[in-house]
Each structure stands twice: as structure tokens, then as C-alpha cells.
Amino acid sequence: KIIFILLIYFTSINISSSDDDFIASSNCDFVSANYLEELAELKNLQKIKIEVKDYKKWITNSLEAMVDKNPSIGPKYKRKFKAKIISIYKFGECIHDGEIRLHGDWKDHIQLQSSNSLASSLDVKLENGSISNFIKFKLFLNGTRSEREEILLTAILKEIGLIAPKTQNIEVIMNGNTIKMLIQEK
Helix, strand or coil: CCHHHHHHHHHHHHHHHHHHHHHHHEEEEHHHHHHHHHHHCCEEEEEEEEEEEHHHHHHHHHHHHCCCCEECCCCCCCEEEEEEEEEEEECEEEEEEEEEEEEEEEEEHEEEECCCCEEEEEEEEEEEEEEECCCEEEEECHHHHHHHHHHHHHHHHCCCCCCCCCCEEEEEEEEEEEEEEEEEEC
16 A cells, blocks of 8 residues: 555656646746646737847848749748747747748748838748647738638638638737738648
8 A cells, every 4th residue: 555655646746747847848928737728729829929040041031032033932942940939828928949931932922011121921830839739830921812711711611520720810020020910720
């Protein structure tokens, strides 16, 4: 009986410490275990901040892709760049390490904004944590997809029981520049 009680005691210590390690490794400013249902729903995500580690190289790469004579975005411009991705909710925010790259076949996925900033559709991969239980997703510029129709179609597909990617409009702040985009799980 004593061995059984000691086994249960040490197992419970290991379980609770591994939970603490998991919560700490998620890099959230709140206890994520208290918000598991909210974190699983994309509708609870308010905005995403992206900070590219080498922003100068990112902008140079994007500009070169934009002015290239080829009407499509070539594979040489779809290099991966390290980034910090911050997911912001009403109840707090989580910081993720990740990679981004240009997304899209045609140059409509790269646009010069009215604020003289450059915006582009992105492929994003998180290296730690998740957003709405996915680690790979796309951010589409307005105009590259029919946002309302895309969101409506995925909602209809889910309602009738078919597999459909989570999709919604989201505010994205990339190195200080704010833009509305469509987020879609990959």
C-alpha cells in the first residue's frame, strides 16, 4: 500500500510540474489552461502582430519581387524569414517564434499601401504554440480573395459537415503597419 501511495504522489508531482512547464512554454501573459475553449475558437483572436527579425532584408526581397519583370512571384522570392508573431485576445496575448514567407502566384499579393508601406500575402508557420489550434496559416491581402464569400463558404461547408479551413478577417500589424487581412488555416 505504501509503494502504491508513493507512486501516486510522485506521479502527481510530475504531472503538475509538466503542466506548469507547458503553460510557461506557451509564452502567454495569462494562464492558457484557463482559456482552452476560447483559444480554440478563431473568433476570439482580435489581431496579430508580426515583427520580422531582419525587416530590411524582408522589404528588399518584397520590393525585388514586386519590380521583377515576370508577372508572377518567382520561387527565389519565397524565402523564409524569422519572425515574432503575437496573437492578441481580449484576455491577453501570446508570443510565438515563427517563419513567414511571401504567398501567392501573382503580384496582386504584394501591394504598396497609402502609408508608403509594403504589404503582402503571407505564409506563416509557428515554431511554438498555436493560434486556434493550428500552427500553419495564410494571411491574404484584401482583394486577393473575396473575403465575404470565402468566410461564408467555409461556414456553409462546416455546417453541412464537410472539412473546411478556419477563416476570418483579422487586423494584422506588421512592423508597425496596420492592415486588414483574411486569415485561413493551412
